[in-house]
Amino acid sequence: MKITQLSLFLENKPGQLLRICRLLAEAQLNLITLCLADTQQFGILRLILRDWQKAKEILEAHGLVATTTEVVAIEVDDRPGGMARILEILAQHQINIEYLYAFTFKRGDKAVVVFRFDRPDDAIAALQQSGQNVLGPVELYGETS
């Protein structure tokens, strides 16, 4: 149920993100979501897309460092208290969040939050036992295409 995320190292200077998006655009690769973590000197770009293998190949061929990370995508109710409910479950199970980012679908009353956990398998088990919907690749890519 884990999703493969691509992570890239970027120097903090103008045009860097554009360069990557252009490469993906030229290959007709559609992004499902992305997130940029930045520091003064550098950034880490995280991408989720269906054809991540092809994207990785293209980016590496252009000299970029792209690594893969397993993340967990969780459906969250798009209403007050939706996120708090998820966090309660994780806190109960002593699961640490390394980072997260959220995006919403065009339709429906759900948002999707992407998490990187220190113990992803335990997190998935805990959330599912509590009745939360953890999205697999098929659902995630299907909903957004």
Add this chain to the structure above:
Amino acid sequence: MSPTTESWSDGDSPVHPFSAVDFLPRPQLQAMQLYRLQNIVRWTYERVVLFRQRMQERGLTPDDIRDLRDIERLPFSNKADLHATYPFGLFACSMEEIVRLHASSGTKSKPIVVAYTQKDLELWASVMARTFLLCGIRRGDIIQNAYGYGLFTGGLGFHSGAEALGATVIPMSTGNSDRQIMIMKDFGCTAVCCTPTYFLHLIERARDIGVDLRKHPIRVGMFGAEPWTEAMRERIQEEAGIKAHDCYGLSEIIGPGVAAECPFQQGLHIFEDHFYPEIVDPETGEVLPDGEEGELVLTTLTKQAMPMIRYRTRDITRLISERCACGRTIRRIARIRHRSDDMLIIRGINVFPSQIEEALLTVEGTLPHYQIVLTREDNLDQMEVRVEVTAEVFGDTVGAMEQLRQCLVHQIESTIGIRVRVRLVEPQSLQRSEGKAKRVLDLRNQDSTKTT
């Protein structure tokens, strides 16, 4: 003839004819050196104005060379002489006799031009063939030559030696890493010649595209044209499963083919029947005894087109006169750690780029793709070390990258004694020329920006 463990398949002798001189008894070698020194001093005196003037200023004539030690009475020459006489002022032959010109790849200043007669090219091929033999390369080996072909002496120097030896040479030149790896794999290359940093890059690239060089026939690497450390050698040997030999040379003397390591890797055998070595105090010019560290000074004993007498290389090393386990009688020079003009003075502290390289290599997974940038802020020298991030060290969280950066800062501080800035940069973003890494960018004196 000294005993040797090398087995030779081309004939009955255990030593290849090219390498016979490597094993001459010392007195015989010294007699040869004296005879050649007397000839080259006369040759140069008669044909090169600058050298004759300097001899005359000292009241010397070629007849004053009666003993090898008399070389110490001769004037030094240096890179400035080559600049001052640009382009052809130190040539001892006319263009009628010169068949080849090479030049350095300087970007800012005028290049250094060097010349060869037909005999010089033969000499060059012979010392390069001896270099290959030192590294255990034989007829039947397939050599991938990834030094730049062109004005740079690296490409054609290695090329001619491989051909003279009768090995198979693939003239790849630099660049196009994926193609290099494909050829290395598909042709079953057994040896590679290039700069050590370029080979490290090839190892990385090979891994990225799923090629493990340890599983291929390649067994020898001949690396030179830039200083590199023992730590880097270990990394290369381990990650590519090859024996990495240090090869030394400089265009002013001949190009590659001045000295190289045998498989014992305890210093580089110098072809002193053609290139006479001395070690001098870099400050005073006083000649130092074998074993003491100082600046390497070389005299070409046989080169016709552009003989160099007592050329100051600025490379810091020492001469090793003890007999090597391989049986060769020619002396060795210790691995060159740095050049006398490589030393950086940062806030009054002496720093060599090789120390930065050593510090970086102590951190797991880092590769020595780095550049030192010097600036002056509020009259205080600032040193920033830029390090390329590789897939091996790239962690997906900001915390992991910050930790890596801190770790590099700490390692450098504990090696050189001062705290410097470390900036993580994208792979392949640091400048390289001819496959040589540009190690230092000194922006402290913006008027005369100097890069090495």
